[in-house]
Amino acid sequence: MGIDGESSGKPALLVRVAAKLKGEVRADTLESFRRAGGFAYGEMQNAETLRQKLAADGANLWHVEPGISSQLLCSWNAFVLQSIGEHLLDADYAADPRTAGYVPPVTHTQVSACFDQVEAWTSRARQAAGNDTFAVGEVVRLPADLPEWAEADPCPLPHLRGMLAATRAIREHAEVALGTFQNTVQDADEHGADLRRLRQLAADAATAADYAEGLLEADPEPGLHEAIEQRLQHALESYHHLGQLTAMPALIADYESGEIGAVAPQHVTPKSPSFDPWCLTSPRERAKWRKDPRARQSVKELWEFDPAPAATLRIQAEIDAAKQKGAIDYAKNSNGKLLGSYYCCPWGAVYVVRRPVTISGRRLRQGQQFTYEVDADEVPKGGAFVRRLLIGKFSPTDDIEYCDPDGEHEN
Template identity: 40%
Template sequence: MSAVATSTPGIMTRLRAMATGEVSAATLEAYRGAGGAVYDLFVKAEHRRSELVAAGKTAWTMTDSEHSFLAATWIAYSFQTLGDAFLQADYDADPGTVGFVPPVTARQADLFYGAVEEWLAAALRAQGDENFVLPRRIPVPLPAWVEVEPCPAAHLAAMMAACRTIAEHATIAVADCARAATDDTHKAERAMLQGELASLTSSSDYAQSLYQSSHAPGSALHERMETTIKAAIEGAFRLGQLAAMPAAITEDRNRRQNRTSTGPIRALPLPGMPGFDLFCLTDPHAAPHFRKDMKAQKALGYLWSRDPAPEATLAIQQEIAAALARGDISYAKDHRSQQGRCYYCCPWGAIYHVDHEVEIDRNRLRPGQEFAFDVSAEPLAEGGPFKRQIAVGNFFSTGETDYCDENR
């Protein structure tokens, strides 16, 4: 039987949680308790779609508000389902600390739960306002997966459970979409939906089969299941949106094509060559400030003088520039000021937000993640290698400025 937190955790539960470093799940419990409204609305949306199809409407002839209602409800439902799955899977795996979860589980569940309110509000608005149109472009990506090695067994269980539910409802949505449009007007779009559905169903079934037959999987098999089931969840989430708003299929395809057709990015001059910019790795929003700082100029001079392969460093910077030009990434902004942010260490590179899945310097980056290009000569002082890496993580504001030079 599944464990459910129904009362305040007792002293023994608190002691066990403290011993294992777990944190209170009180906020997550509040989110889960509020989820009843999401599930009720999802049932209404499913019923409404059936009514519209029965009345002869297709996913292409519904009104903007009807599309918005179905799409927003689907998004809120998917987020709620994922958050609930992560919370419940941890309780099932460790009944002795119900009411508490590991910090990584809290972060992951909070990312999903935190996105519910916006879409629930949009769905309710669309339900009551026939002129309402979603202000955001469909399809929206899932929030980023919280990266942890190894992936906790409870997280894998949560993803398996959530995928079964989300994929099942995505299948129903695609079937309704195809059933309503019987002529050849939108044959290509229907074929795309059905093809993507077949692909994600195959991936989900394969991962579920591996999971059920592997009682103690090794790290390689565990990682394979994790990668496969994440892709299936992302595919089902996307497909449910497109089935609710199929006009976005063509727009989405065009955006993808535009992202792959960006022209070549101008090569950056190497140190010592004409046109070389000492601040070429610095966030362009912060560069004017640092150009006036003599200490920053000295620190960058030291950095470039110690770089054993500046062509490799600039090649990664050009990959970033190309991804920015394609629209795969954008400058991450401070939530309050809406200004760009930079990494606190020399060379003070920009912090980027991943908008579409992209690979930079052999790092696979997912929508919702943030990263910075971390370049440093500091490891050389301890006999280590010159550092040039894509640093992925949650970046917080700080008043510190690290010049990372030899006189530090």
């Protein structure tokens, strides 16, 4: 249920002042879309009733009319999007009732992105319910992805708790749907590989969700927020796809999770004679940086402060494998010129995603740009060593940032 901080008995001025001090923004528009999108739950109930009827009739979802599977899939997507948005709002309101009706910008952006798609999926579900020849795959690409994740560093704790609450609710429905689906497959031998793929996807999502929940049991330090956020994003994305695949199993055979497969273990370490300390640097820029004395010192210090070089190298190996398989490529600007390297040591390449791919447990969407950030600057101060994917829109700059654990940077 929505909450309006200024109509709940609290003086409006005090609410606005408290929200401003926290950097939060009004959620009035989001609450309007929450109310309007409530129809998604009714469509989900209709879909679950239909699923039970199909199970009782022994229907094979591989061979039902396209409208039936489209109704199940579209209802699922509307439910997932509405559920994520509502749980994010409610978790933020519960965390600080003083500012109920206001949310952090990252929450506002994410909820808005989810609610914006609910109407379209609800409409498609109703169209399919009224027309058994309606094939939603002719209208949109399937399985559909969730909206892009809004970025915040660190992600607010209430936002993470909202993601966890949404994961719990969505997981329950996804696992019930999977169980019903498996129990009604008449030709299990023919579709054994597909069923195993679904169980694998469910297990992967459950593991990410369980780890995130374990990390959130106590109030985690900000340094853990990103790790929790990535696991919850992965779980939600996986359950979102799982629900679509159980609704329309014809999609399973061609389903690509974006996993690039096993990456060969990195036997070479910074202590190995054959180790290349520039392996994180953009291959197209290495010669330039090798000529810079300060860059050489920065790269040397980066590896000296890295507490787990194998973990750093493993992510780079995934990036290299994705590049080799054509899932990613070097990013270019609007004029078709290569963007080059990121401005911070170790000056990694900037990439663009050519097809959905999962790197370091994070699903990247087609068209996104990213780079691999590795940073040791906070380690001497007791901070964490940073190794993460940075996603955004990159543009040329003359700034340069060297690895400088003493806190002095030169631009």
